[in-house]
Amino acid sequence: MEIPLLRDLVIIFSLSVVVIYGCRQVKLPILVGLLVTGMLVGPRSFGLIHEVHLVEVMAEIGIILLLFSIGIEFSLKKLWQIRTLVLVGGTLQVGLTMLGTFAVTHYLLGWAATQAWFLGMLLSLSSTAIVLKLYQERGEMETMQGRLALGVLIFQDIAAVLMILVTPMLGGEVLETSSLDVFRLVLIGLGVPLFIWLGSQYVLPWMLHRVVSTRSPELFLLSIVSICFAVAWGFSQIGISLALGAFLAGLVISESEYSHEAFEHVLPFREIFTSIFFVSAGMLLDIGYLWEHLGLVLSVLLAVLVFKLFILLVVAILLGMPLRTAWIAGFGLCQVGEFAFVLNTTGSRYQLLSPDNEQLFLTVIVLTMMLTSFLIAGAPQLTQSLLHLPWPRRLRAGLYKGLRLQIRSSRYDLQDHLVIVGYGINGRNVARAAKRAQVPYVVLETNPDTVRSEQALGEPLVYGDATQKAVLNRVGIRQARTVVVVIAEATATRRIVSAIRELNPSVYLIARTRYVREVEELRRLGANEVVPEEFETALEIFDRVLTQYLVPRPEIDHLVEEMRSGNYGLLRQEVLPETTEVAQEPNLHPEIQVTTLLLNAACSWNGHSLQDIHLRAEHGVSLVALRRQGKMLLDLSSETILQADDELFLIGPPEKMRQVAQLLRIEVI
Structure with missing residues (x-):
C-alpha cells in the first residue's frame, strides 16, 4: 500500500540532506538550505510534493514544538522582566509599522484605505520561528536584542488575533459583536494569567511529580507532549495562535524542577518538525514569478527591509537602548513572518489585495525570511560600519536618562577597582566574589530593568553600552586595575576589549568567550586572559575524572596547565602528542574509590565514635578525614565522635562504598 505522505517526506528529507550539505560546504546557514529545498520541491517549481496540506500541518507542529521549547528555557520571572518590551515595545513596533505603511500606500501610491491598513498589518508581523531559533542557536536570547525580539514577537502574536478579527471589517463585512466574542476577549484577558499561575504553581508540579515517580521515560515523554499540544490547541x-499557546505551555513547565528533562525529551522532535516548517515556507516561493518580475521584487524587498529596520530602530531608541543595540535589534526583526501567510489567507476571501500585489508580497515575504539568517549573522559588522557615521553622543549611549547614573564617589572608590562588563550569570558570580573579598567593583549593563532593580538593592550597576568609550570613562576605566568582560556576543566582546585596551594600556583584562576560536583574536586585541567556555568545561570534567582515578593532584594540575598553555593549542590538536601523559605508570586503581558522604541526623553513626561503629571491620571501608563546620579534621582516632552534618571522606572498594551508602541511607556528595 502506497502512502503519499511518506513518499513526500522521503523526498523532503533526502533532498534536504543534499542541499544542506552543499550549503555547509560554502558556509551558508542550514536555514537557507531548508528554504531552498522547499523552493525546489514546491508546487510552484518542480512540483515534487503532492500532499502539500499535510506537509503544512506537520510544519505547524514544528512551530508548536519550537515555541514550546523556547518557553521551557524561559521563565515567568524573565517574562515579567521584559513586560515593558512586550507592552511598550510591541505596541510601538506594530503601531508605527501600520501607520507608516498606511501613509505611504494610501497618500503616496493612492491605495484604498482598507488595502493600506491590511498591508500595514501584514508588514507589522515578524517571523517568531526563524528569529527565536537563530537567537537561541547563537546564544543571544539573554542579550538586549534577544529580549527585545522576544518581547515584540509575543506582542505580535497577541495582536495577530485581533488582526484576524478586524480583517472582515476591512473587507466590508459588518462586525456584529456577539456575547460570545465579548466572552472570548474576557477569557483571554483574565484566563491566560490565571492559567499560567495555577498551572505553574499547583497543577503541573503535582502532575509531573506523579508521572516521574513511575520512573517511566515513555510516560514522561507522552505527558510532556500531551501538555504541549493540549495547551496549544486549547488556546x-x-x-x-498555536505558537503563542505552545510558548505559554512551555512557560508553565519552566517553573517545574523537571523543565530540563522535558526540554531534552522534546528537542529531537523539535528539530525534525521545524525543518519541515522551513521547507514549507520555501514552497510558497514562485520561482517563475520571481524571474519574470525580478526588478520589481528586489525593489519592494529592499523597501520593506529598510522601512521595517527604520521602525525598529526608532522603537529601540525610544526604549532607551544604545544605538548599537538598536541597529542589531532592527536587523534581527526586519523580515516579515509566517503569520502574515495566515492573515493573508483571511484577507484573500475579501480580495483586500489584488492577485498581482498578493503574489508580489508573498514572494517578498519568503525572501525576507531567507535573508534573516544573513542579516542576524552580519548585524554586528553592519552596525559597526553604520556607527562610523557622526551620530549624536546621547543617541549612541541611549536615551534612558533615569538609568544613566553616575557612581557616587562617597560610596565607591574609583581607584584600583574592578570593572565588570555584563551582569548575566558569570557577571553576577564575579560580583559576588568581589563583594565577599571586599574588592571595589562597578558593573556595566545594557538591560535597563536589571540596572534599576539591582540599583534598588544597592548594587553598583551603571547603564551603558561598553563599546562606547564615553561609557567606559564614566566607570573610571583609566583608573581600574582589572576588567572582566563576560557578555555573550562575540563581536561586541572584541570591540569592548579593543576600546578598553586603547583607554588603559596597563589594565589587566580578562575576557570570556563561548568558543576557543575567539581566543587568539581577543588576545591580539589586548586581552591578558581569555576563558573559552567549551574548553574550560572540558578541563573541569577532565580534572574530576582524574581525581576519581586517584591521579596525584600535582600531576593533574600540571596536565591541566599544560592544556591551557598556548591558547589551548593542545586541546585543539586532533591527536595528542605521545609526550602528553600523566605518568609512565599512572596511578589508576579501579578497585579503589574515594567518596564523600554526608552524615545526616537520622543516621545510626550519629553520636558514636569510630571505635563503636567498626567501620573497617564490618563495612570494609576506611575514614581518612572529615570536614565539620567548614574545618577539615585529619588527625582522627578511634575516639573521634561523629556528628550530624559531618562530611566523611571514605576510601574503599566501590561495591563496599555503595553498600555503606545504601545501608545507612547517607547522601553521597
Missing part, C-alpha cells in the same frame, strides 16, 4: 480555540 487556539479562544483565538490565540
Whole structure:
C-alpha cells in the first residue's frame, strides 16, 4: 500500500540532506538550505510534493514544538522582566509599522484605505520561528536584542488575533459583536494569567511529580507532549495562535524542577518538525514569478527591509537602548513572518489585495525570511560600519536618562577597582566574589530593568553600552586595575576589549568567550586572559575524572596547565602528542574509590565514635578525614565522635562504598 505522505517526506528529507550539505560546504546557514529545498520541491517549481496540506500541518507542529521549547528555557520571572518590551515595545513596533505603511500606500501610491491598513498589518508581523531559533542557536536570547525580539514577537502574536478579527471589517463585512466574542476577549484577558499561575504553581508540579515517580521515560515523554499540544490547541480555540499557546505551555513547565528533562525529551522532535516548517515556507516561493518580475521584487524587498529596520530602530531608541543595540535589534526583526501567510489567507476571501500585489508580497515575504539568517549573522559588522557615521553622543549611549547614573564617589572608590562588563550569570558570580573579598567593583549593563532593580538593592550597576568609550570613562576605566568582560556576543566582546585596551594600556583584562576560536583574536586585541567556555568545561570534567582515578593532584594540575598553555593549542590538536601523559605508570586503581558522604541526623553513626561503629571491620571501608563546620579534621582516632552534618571522606572498594551508602541511607556528595 502506497502512502503519499511518506513518499513526500522521503523526498523532503533526502533532498534536504543534499542541499544542506552543499550549503555547509560554502558556509551558508542550514536555514537557507531548508528554504531552498522547499523552493525546489514546491508546487510552484518542480512540483515534487503532492500532499502539500499535510506537509503544512506537520510544519505547524514544528512551530508548536519550537515555541514550546523556547518557553521551557524561559521563565515567568524573565517574562515579567521584559513586560515593558512586550507592552511598550510591541505596541510601538506594530503601531508605527501600520501607520507608516498606511501613509505611504494610501497618500503616496493612492491605495484604498482598507488595502493600506491590511498591508500595514501584514508588514507589522515578524517571523517568531526563524528569529527565536537563530537567537537561541547563537546564544543571544539573554542579550538586549534577544529580549527585545522576544518581547515584540509575543506582542505580535497577541495582536495577530485581533488582526484576524478586524480583517472582515476591512473587507466590508459588518462586525456584529456577539456575547460570545465579548466572552472570548474576557477569557483571554483574565484566563491566560490565571492559567499560567495555577498551572505553574499547583497543577503541573503535582502532575509531573506523579508521572516521574513511575520512573517511566515513555510516560514522561507522552505527558510532556500531551501538555504541549493540549495547551496549544486549547488556546487556539479562544483565538490565540498555536505558537503563542505552545510558548505559554512551555512557560508553565519552566517553573517545574523537571523543565530540563522535558526540554531534552522534546528537542529531537523539535528539530525534525521545524525543518519541515522551513521547507514549507520555501514552497510558497514562485520561482517563475520571481524571474519574470525580478526588478520589481528586489525593489519592494529592499523597501520593506529598510522601512521595517527604520521602525525598529526608532522603537529601540525610544526604549532607551544604545544605538548599537538598536541597529542589531532592527536587523534581527526586519523580515516579515509566517503569520502574515495566515492573515493573508483571511484577507484573500475579501480580495483586500489584488492577485498581482498578493503574489508580489508573498514572494517578498519568503525572501525576507531567507535573508534573516544573513542579516542576524552580519548585524554586528553592519552596525559597526553604520556607527562610523557622526551620530549624536546621547543617541549612541541611549536615551534612558533615569538609568544613566553616575557612581557616587562617597560610596565607591574609583581607584584600583574592578570593572565588570555584563551582569548575566558569570557577571553576577564575579560580583559576588568581589563583594565577599571586599574588592571595589562597578558593573556595566545594557538591560535597563536589571540596572534599576539591582540599583534598588544597592548594587553598583551603571547603564551603558561598553563599546562606547564615553561609557567606559564614566566607570573610571583609566583608573581600574582589572576588567572582566563576560557578555555573550562575540563581536561586541572584541570591540569592548579593543576600546578598553586603547583607554588603559596597563589594565589587566580578562575576557570570556563561548568558543576557543575567539581566543587568539581577543588576545591580539589586548586581552591578558581569555576563558573559552567549551574548553574550560572540558578541563573541569577532565580534572574530576582524574581525581576519581586517584591521579596525584600535582600531576593533574600540571596536565591541566599544560592544556591551557598556548591558547589551548593542545586541546585543539586532533591527536595528542605521545609526550602528553600523566605518568609512565599512572596511578589508576579501579578497585579503589574515594567518596564523600554526608552524615545526616537520622543516621545510626550519629553520636558514636569510630571505635563503636567498626567501620573497617564490618563495612570494609576506611575514614581518612572529615570536614565539620567548614574545618577539615585529619588527625582522627578511634575516639573521634561523629556528628550530624559531618562530611566523611571514605576510601574503599566501590561495591563496599555503595553498600555503606545504601545501608545507612547517607547522601553521597
